Amino acid sequence: MKPADKQAYLEEYELLKKKGKPFFPYAVMKDSAMMLLVAAVIIAMSIVLGAEQGPKADPTSTTYVPRPEWYFFFLFELLRVIKPPELVPIATIGIPTICMVLLLLLPFYDRGPERNPIRRPIATTAGVMTIVAMAYLTFLGATGGSPTEIEMEVAPRYEAGKEIVAGAGCLACHKIGENGGTIGPELTHIAQLVPRAAIVRSVEIGPDIMPSYRDLPPKKLNELADFLSSLD
Numbered sequence: 041m042k043p044a045d046k047q048a049y050l051e052e053y054e055l056l057k058k059k060g061k062p063f064f065p066y067a068v069m070k071d072s073a074m075m076l077l078v079a080a081v082i083i084a085m086s087i088v089l090g091a092e093q094g095p096k097a098d099p100t101s102t103t104y105v106p107r108p109e110w111y112f113f114f115l116f117e118l119l120r121v122i123k124p125p126e127l128v129p130i131a132t133i134g135i136p137t138i139c140m141v142l143l144l145l146l147p148f149y150d151r152g153p154e155r156n157p158i159r160r161p162i163a164t165t166a167g168v169m170t171i172v173a174m175a176y177l178t179f180l181g182a183t184g185g186s187p188t189e190i191e192m193e194v195a196p197r198y199e200a201g202k203e204i205v206a207g208a209g210c211l212a213c214h215k216i217g218e219n220g221g222t223i224g225p226e227l228t229h230i231a232q233l234v235p236r237a238a239i240v241r242s243v244e245i246g247p248d249i250m251p252s253y254r255d256l257p258p259k260k261l262n263e264l265a266d267f268l269s270s271l272d
């Protein structure tokens with residue numbers, strides 16, 4: 041900052057300080073009143089409207105696919121985009137931490153006297169780009185294929201089976217295409233490895249920790265097997 045700028049700033053500050061009101065009790069009073077008001081509104085809404093509760097937690101479920109809260113969708117999407125396992129810590133911990141540290145250090149490396157956003161192009165661009173990137177990732181995370189979806193082009197006659205597999209929670213353990221877990225073997229090319237009858241047997245028996253799906257109606261089991269035995 042140039043000495044003249046500094047002088048002008050300090051004079052203006054002195055002037056404003058004389059005109060202004062002290063933080064305590066004025067600002068503290070206002071903040072407290074607003075906080076009480078917001079809390080009262082939330083309490084009133086919870087009494088009048090109630091809160092929706094999801095289904096009861098089921099600790100025996102092996103097919104539950106967790107989804108993050110909306111404000112973590114951007115991280116969730118980052119995780120979906122970045123596939124190699126060795127890059128995951130960089131994406132989920134490294135990048136956000138670096139951004140946060142840069143933000144914390146901002147007063148130390150940006151000492152310019154300018155406050156007008158138009159005359160601070162670098163800061164403004166960085167800020168706008170961060171907001172746009174987070175909004176875009178949040179949107180993708182919220183709308184993009186959920187982990188219970190199989191993102192794969194299949195012939196129309198396999199669509200029904202694909203939906204059944206997606207809905208039955210197989211992705212909690214099996215990777216099919218882009219999505220799915222790693223507890224069970226990947227099924228993306230299962231038809232290359234085992235014949236259809238063996239797929240049906242696995243689904244009916246539920247080997248090892250896999251639950252048995254023998255209660256599926258025969259028609260659904262058939263469609264499911266049609267789809268899986270088309271994956272080569």
Ligand code: HEC
Nearest residue numbers: 102208209210213223224225234239242247248249250253
């Ligand atoms: C709780 C996790 C889990 C779920 C849910 C699950 N599986 Fe499995 N599945 C496994 C495991 C683990 C194996 C390997 C078992 C073994 O090798 O003994 C397996 C094996 C299989 C196999 C045999 C693979 C092979 O190479 O022979 C098929 C086919 C299969 N699962 C299909 C499905 C389908 C279809 C669904 C959904 C309807 C499903 N699984 C749901 C864990 C799961």
